[in-house]
Amino acid sequence: MSEIKKIRCEEAISRLLEFLDRECDDHTHAEMDKHLSDCQACYSRMEFEQRLRSQLKKTGAQQVPGSLKGRIDKLFAGTVKK
Amino acid sequence: MTEETPRAFCEREISRLLERLYGTAMRLTRNPADAEDLVADTVVKVLGNLDGLQDRACFHGWVFRILYNTFNSNCRARSARPEDCFSALSRADAGGGEDFWLFDKLHQPFLLWWGNQEQQFLDQLEVEDLCRAVDALPNDFRIVVVLSDIEGFSYQEIADMLAVPVGTVRSRLSRGRSRLQRALWDYAQDAGLAPGSAKPQGKDS
Numbered sequence: 001m002s003e004i005k006k007i008r009c010e011e012a013i014s015r016l017l018e019f020l021d022r023e024c025d026d027h028t029h030a031e032m033d034k035h036l037s038d039c040q041a042c043y044s045r046m047e048f049e050q051r052l053r054s055q056l057k058k059t060g061a062q063q064v065p066g067s068l069k070g071r072i073d074k075l076f077a078g079t080v081k082k
Numbered sequence: 083m084t085e086e087t088p089r090a091f092c093e094r095e096i097s098r099l100l101e102r103l104y105g106t107a108m109r110l111t112r113n114p115a116d117a118e119d120l121v122a123d124t125v126v127k128v129l130g131n132l133d134g135l136q137d138r139a140c141f142h143g144w145v146f147r148i149l150y151n152t153f154n155s156n157c158r159a160r161s162a163r164p165e166d167c168f169s170a171l172s173r174a175d176a177g178g179g180e181d182f183w184l185f186d187k188l189h190q191p192f193l194l195w196w197g198n199q200e201q202q203f204l205d206q207l208e209v210e211d212l213c214r215a216v217d218a219l220p221n222d223f224r225i226v227v228v229l230s231d232i233e234g235f236s237y238q239e240i241a242d243m244l245a246v247p248v249g250t251v252r253s254r255l256s257r258g259r260s261r262l263q264r265a266l267w268d269y270a271q272d273a274g275l276a277p278g279s280a281k282p283q284g285k286d287s
Contacts, residue, residue: 013183017259018252021230023237048185048200053231055204059213060232062105068118072100075125076093 004030012042020049088132095141096125102233103149109228110153112217120156124149146233147243150225157221181256184263188270190277203275207266215265223258230255 004027012035018024019032036043086094096103103124107117127148135144188200219227229235229243230251237255241248270276 017256021237044189044200045183045185048189048204051201051204052184055207055209056212056216056231057234058209059109059216060105060228061101062108064100064104065114065118068104068121069100071118071122072096072125075122075129 002027004034006038007031007035009035009039009042012036012039013045016042016046016049020046020053088135089129091138092128092132092135092141096128096145099142099145103145106146106149106228106233107153109213109216109224109232110150120149120153123152123156127152143235143239143243146229146235150229150243180260182260182264182267184267184270187267188275188277199275199277203270206273206275211266211269215262215269218265219258219261223254223261226251226254227258227262231259 012032015024015028015032019029022029024032036046100121103121104117107120107124108114111117111120124145128145131148135141184203185200188203190199216224216227216232225244226240229240230237235243237248237251240251244251267276
């Protein structure tokens with residue numbers, strides 16, 4: 001891999017969400033890692049985005065109502081192929 | 083040891099994924115009754131199409147693809163107005179808009195030693211507040227935010243599910259997240275959590 005260059009905050013911020021998504025190439029990932037180690041302001045921003053995202057994940061799984069569980073059970077039971 | 087049949091495998095995996103399928107269906111339909119129907123319709127299609135499952139490792143993505151396709155076709159079938167459907171969003175939001183960072187609004191560097199506005203905001207943010215903000219997103223943005231930020235699919239997986247280029251996923255995600263953060267900023271202001279805003283009068287005041 002070529003030398004990891006220093007990037008500016010503006011560049012780091014523009015790539016931050018893709019970095020958190022693990023969608024950067026290896027070189028960009030390494031540049032971001034280095035910048036986040038060196039820059040406390042961008043590190044705070046990353047922590048905020050990470051925490052916000054982990055809270056957002058909590059909206060994903062929802063308690064399944066009994067009526068739906070019943071429908072799924074019937075589907076499982078009613079369409080069994082011999 | 084005999085190998086688990088495709089049918090038994092599907093039933094086990096559906097049972098395991100049910101809360102997530104229902105949660106995603108809730109975010110897509112924004113309505114418990116429609117979410118139930120969407121999940122049930124999805125399960126019917128999955129069970130009726132076991133031959134389509136070539137690779138068990140891909141089951142998770144396959145089921146969510148069926149969920150999305152079912153939602154999309156229901157949306158198109160129900161809507162008398164084509165602008166309510168997914169494809170119209172790119173027109174409505176063609177102008178894009180600049181990135182919005184909630185962090186920039188909340189962060190107060192000079193308060194660092196005795197308070198942290200953005201952490202306080204996150205501490206007070208309820209799941210219901212986030213649900214409302216996600217639900218307020220237009221369909222095209224909502225689906226990519228749900229599939230990426232909530233379900234954790236990669237850009238390529240989402241592009242395959244939605245049958246759109248990866249670049250489209252990237253741009254919808256970027257704009258969806260900006261909109262989501264703007265909605266949360268509005269909430270922060272209304273709830274008195276924004277820097278300089280007054281606490282609203284509540285039952286404890």
